[in-house]
Amino acid sequence: xxxxxxxxxxxxxxxxxxxxxxxxxxEKSGTTVTVKYxxxxxxxxxxxxxxxxSTGTITxxxxxxxxxxxxxxxxxxTGGAITGSGxxxxxSTYPGTNPGVGTSAVTVEMGSLYTGSGTPATSGTLMTFSxxxxxxxxxxxxxxxxxxxxxxNPDESPTVTYGVCSSGECYPNTKADYAQWVTVGKPSxxxxxxxxxxxxxxxxxxxxxxxxxxxxxNDLNVLTPCYKVLEPPKGSGIASKTIGVIKGICADFxxxxxxxxxxxxxxxxxxxxxxxxxxxxxLEPPKGSGVPAxxxxx
Numbered sequence: 001x002x003x004x005x006x007x008x009x010x011x012x013x014x015x016x017x018x019x020x021x022x023x024x025x026x027e028k029s030g031t032t033v034t035v036k037y038x039x040x041x042x043x044x045x046x047x048x049x050x051x052x053x054s055t056g057t058i059t060x061x062x063x064x065x066x067x068x069x070x071x072x073x074x075x076x077x078t079g080g081a082i083t084g085s086g087x088x089x090x091x092s093t094y095p096g097t098n099p100g101v102g103t104s105a106v107t108v109e110m111g112s113l114y115t116g117s118g119t120p121a122t123s124g125t126l127m128t129f130s131x132x133x134x135x136x137x138x139x140x141x142x143x144x145x146x147x148x149x150x151x152x153n154p155d156e157s158p159t160v161t162y163g164v165c166s167s168g169e170c171y172p173n174t175k176a177d178y179a180q181w182v183t184v185g186k187p188s189x190x191x192x193x194x195x196x197x198x199x200x201x202x203x204x205x206x207x208x209x210x211x212x213x214x215x216x217x218n219d220l221n222v223l224t225p226c227y228k229v230l231e232p233p234k235g236s237g238i239a240s241k242t243i244g245v246i247k248g249i250c251a252d253f254x255x256x257x258x259x260x261x262x263x264x265x266x267x268x269x270x271x272x273x274x275x276x277x278x279x280x281x282x283l284e285p286p287k288g289s290g291v292p293a294x295x296x297x298x
Contacts, residue, residue: 021179021256022149022158024049024126024140025165031059031134036165038123040176040256042153046072046111047126048146050098056133058106063088063127067120068110073097073146088127096145109146119152122176159183172296177255184267185239189250193293198276200250204284211287215279223251223276226268231257234264 022039024047033051037044047068051058063071073094074086090097090107098105108127112120131138140162142148149160161179170191171181181190189195192202198215200222206212226248231237241248254271284290 021177021183022160023173023176023178024142024149024160024162025173026051026138026140026163027165028134028138031131032128033131033138034128035126035140036124036174037126038174038176038178039151039158040122040180042151042156043112043119043122044149045152045154046070046109046147046150048107048109048143048148048150050105050107050139050141050143051129052098052105052139053131053133053136054139055104055136056131057102057104059101059130059132061089061101061106061108061127061129063108063110065110065120065124065126067112067114067124068126070111070113071109072111073109090146094146096143107143107146109143111150123174170296175296180255184249184252187247187249189247190252190255191296193295194279194291195250196253196255196275196295197279197291198253198272199279199291200253201246206283211283213281213283213288214291215276216281219251219276220280222246222248223268223272226251227273228266228269230259230264230266235266238267 022037022044024035024037027034069085071086071088073090075082076084076086088108088110089100090109092099097107100106106129142160142162149158151158159179161173161182163173165174170188171178171186189200189202192199194214198219200219203218204212204214205216205218222243225243226238226241229235229238238248249267251272252267253275256271257265257267258269258271259265279291282288282291
């Protein structure tokens with residue numbers, strides 16, 4: 001109990017900004033490829049993407065997201081007013097861009113333009129493109145020369161993951177924090193249905209008489225030795241930490257980093273503690289409302 005009181009006092013610590021993660025993925029159905037995105041950070045301002053196929057050609061591109069209608073490579077501005085939005089497909093004459101529609105590789109650039117209202121959603125469909133050979137392997141990457149993914153805050157440098165939307169992994173890569181899961185080594189504990197709410201071990205505690213709960217002392221004991229342990233190069237990090245058989249990264253309930261480049265970053269902090277305490281010893285039905293088993297919901 002004494003340890004719990006000390007930990008509870010830390011809830012009042014002011015949270016430092018989290019590191020943004022962006023996932024850009026595609027789904028292929030026959031000769032149609034759909035590109036989607038998601039982010040756990042601020043709104044995304046612009047995308048610069050390369051798409052290519054292993055065989056055949058890309059026969060057409062349709063940029064369908066109404067929020068990302070600004071095409072910097074070909075937008076027309078006359079007298080300070082936009083007179084033509086252009087096309088999202090970049091011309092092959094621009095440095096670092098792919099040849100374009102009718103070839104095996106295309107570069108697309110699209111951005112948003114808003115002031116206050118009309119902020120783009122944190123997830124959605126960006127575009128579709130058609131390919132000539134349904135058996136072709138699709139490759140989707142960022143275009144560094146055109147900016148990759150630019151956040152609303154241009155100083156923010158997100159972790160970006162590119163790949164297939166349905167990967168068959170235990171952690172859905174349609175989730176906004178999929179990139180964080182990859183960054184920390186794809187820990188299986190993040191796939192527990194209640195892990196993001198403070199369940200580090202995936203196990204129930206309690207009894208049939210008093211009731212069962214998923215978030216309790218065992219989970220708190222995993223979090224405590226990892227609390228604000230700085231990641232390299234400022235500290236040893238929690239990658240090698242184990243509490244019994246449970247890895248320290250399992251206490252990263254918020255799936256983010258806190259801290260700063262000056263003081264150092266840490267994976268387990270007040271964001272994670274707040275999540276754990278929100279469901280600490282919350283009884284499962286029929287004794288209570290329980291912890292939502294929704295952590296793997298895309």
